[in-house]
Amino acid sequence: MIKNEISVSIQTPQWKCVESREDSKRLHYGRFTLSPLRKGQANTIGIAMRRALLEEVEGTCITRVKFQNITNEYSAIIGIEESVHDILMNLKEIILRSDVYGIREGSIHIIGPKKVTTQDIILPPSVRIIDTTQHIANIKNSITLDIRVNIEKGRGYIIQNPNHFNSKDGIFPIDAIFMPVRNVNFSIHSYWNGNEIQEMLFLEIWTNGGLVPREALYEASRNLIHLLIPFMRTEEQDIDETDYIPPALLFPGRMKEDVLKDDIFIDQFNLSYRIYKNLKKANINTLSDLLNYSPEDLMKMKYIDKHSIQQILDILRSFGFDLPLNRN
Structure with missing residues (x-):
């Protein structure tokens, strides 16, 4: 009886991917389990991982757009079905992937008539488009659509300040959504193992394709660990509580x-x-x-x-x- 109790207490939790699918290029799903856990641990891990997945995973998106000979976001472009604002919203929805930090530049230079999609964007080798069929604009006449975009990698959601840009130069900021994880759910299954109640954590992750759920789970776990590293050495340092140390x-x-x-x-x-x-x-x-x-x-x-x-x-x-x- 004592041997059974000891074998349960030292059992190491293991994770497993029990389901993985691609519903579309911009919607991936993964379901993972972690067990065995002691009573209460699944809830602790589930809450922390959900927040880390939604807030600590990095993504890539377009953050700034420059049009040739356009000075008003809400103006119409003769020969193009969409307004400037509509094109900006379409560019905002584009899902990108990049492992490189810093500002990268892309461009669109298309002569109509033509339906412009994401495959028409000229990008640096370090940036990849997830869905090349996403619609940008419909050029009806024989005119040129000339656009330059800035691409950045970051974390969270950033609301751009229009006052920092000059629309007279044809430059328009786009609110940055650096969040490849669309949604996260977790649930807990409790069961008896000998004389001990143990738990199994179920974690469901939906991503936009910029990362697959397995990659998002890895990155969120790594970043969460990194946030906790400072607590591992507080007893060895004489730190003023009011000081900030990187x-x-x-x-x-x-x-x-x-x-x-x-x-x-x-x-x-x-x-x-x-x-x-x-x-x-x-x-x-x-x-x-x-x-x-x-x-x-x-x-x-x-x-x-x-x-x-x-x-x-x-x-x-x-x-x-x-x-x-x-x-x-």
Whole structure:
């Protein structure tokens, strides 16, 4: 009887994807389970993950549009069925995907008559359109539609201030919706396991295709862990409660002597999903593992390029570390 109780208490929770489907290019669904959990844990995790999925997952969208020879958002364009405002709303609905930060530029240069869709947008290689059939405008006459767009990656919802832009230059801001997760639900199933009540968490995720639900779950979990890292070291620091310290500085330079590198996992770093996945494939799980590789060693891995190396170096240096030089 004692052996059974011990085996239950040390059982590690495991997650599983029990359903995954693509209802359309702009609607993906995933259903996941996590079990076994002790009584109350499923609700704690469910609440935290729902908020993290809705608020902490990054997305990519168009944030600014520039028209040629247009100065009023509500004006009509002769020869085009849609008004300027209608075109802006259509551009706002476009779902994009990018692993690169910063402002990227795209353009549309179409001579009508033609129905303009998202496949007519010229984009940099780092940006991908999820649904190339999304409608933008219908050019009825032999005129040119010339548009330039700014594309950014971010988090949450940002309401643009029109006063920061000059419409006389044909520049119009678009409210940014950086939220690839459309909706999240969770439910809890309780059951008896021996003498202990255990729980199973069911998590349902709907995304717009910018990320699939599995990727969104990974990113939300990683970002949630990153938010909690400061609490792991509060007992070792003399911090004035009124002071704000950036997360990257919560690990001081003396960390090299005080903290075992094996206790710091790459999950705690804000790495892109592609880089994280390739490091895990190489069995690089901890900071200690990563510091055994030089930049040249990492470049030999598939899909690890100079941009990936720079991202890794920036993160390591913010924690007071650096990759070793090539031993060859």
